[in-house]
Amino acid sequence: MERSRHWSIRQDDVIPPVLGQAHRLVRAALERIPDPMQRFAIDTTVGNGFDTCYLARLVEGEQRVIGCDIQKAALDSTRSALVQEGLESRVTLMHCGHEQLHAQLDPSWQENVAAIMANLGYLPRGDKSIVTRPQTTLRMMETLLPWLRIHGVMTIVAYGGHSGGQEEVDAVQTFLSNLPQQVYRVLSYAFLNQVGIPPVLFAVERIR
Numbered sequence: 001m002e003r004s005r006h007w008s009i010r011q012d013d014v015i016p017p018v019l020g021q022a023h024r025l026v027r028a029a030l031e032r033i034p035d036p037m038q039r040f041a042i043d044t045t046v047g048n049g050f051d052t053c054y055l056a057r058l059v060e061g062e063q064r065v066i067g068c069d070i071q072k073a074a075l076d077s078t079r080s081a082l083v084q085e086g087l088e089s090r091v092t093l094m095h096c097g098h099e100q101l102h103a104q105l106d107p108s109w110q111e112n113v114a115a116i117m118a119n120l121g122y123l124p125r126g127d128k129s130i131v132t133r134p135q136t137t138l139r140m141m142e143t144l145l146p147w148l149r150i151h152g153v154m155t156i157v158a159y160g161g162h163s164g165g166q167e168e169v170d171a172v173q174t175f176l177s178n179l180p181q182q183v184y185r186v187l188s189y190a191f192l193n194q195v196g197i198p199p200v201l202f203a204v205e206r207i208r
């Protein structure tokens, strides 16, 4: 799967790629909070650390971002990326599945998290047989959504192109479509005319 296509924002593009749009949304949610020390964020799949670094640049203070992954290689890669930018003190990295992460969060984060990112699928340049799975992804959304503050945002980028990927896209879409409208605003965002099976961004904003 060619991921760079989903990243690259050309100078004259008006419509951002899905990952660029996910970044815009979490940035908007974090920047609503004037004091960067009061911004808390979660990366549920740190992978190579691009999203974790993005979140870490938007906060200040120690351990304002928590990230997890089931692969040690992903945590190592993310740690190096953070160190390279001098951001490591802002982030806690955990070797666990995101479906278990809620049990590790400090109670002071309850209804205080501005941004949660989930970039599903496999680790780019890693073992493509290790992928996120619908059942654990659903559990992650169910257990972490209540930690969002009002106007906090969860973004989920789901890929239908690998084995089991479309089932995951469908499971995420069904789960999110059934969230109560009085509490959450939910959208999906995808390019309709890209070659292959383009990824889908889902975004959830808590409003109550």
Ligand SMILES: C[S@@+](CC[C@H](N)C(=O)[O-])C[C@H]1O[C@@H](n2cnc3c(N)ncnc32)[C@H](O)[C@@H]1O
Pocket (backbone or CB within 6 Å): 044, 045, 046, 047, 048, 049, 050, 051, 052, 068, 069, 070, 071, 074, 096, 097, 098, 099, 119, 120, 121, 122, 123, 124, 130, 131, 132, 133, 136
């Ligand atoms: C597409 S990559 C993430 C990309 C990453 N956000 C980045 O910026 O580089 C997906 C990651 O999800 C991880 N993963 C798979 N199942 C997981 C689970 N249950 N909990 C946490 N991470 C998981 C994989 O190990 C892989 O590193």
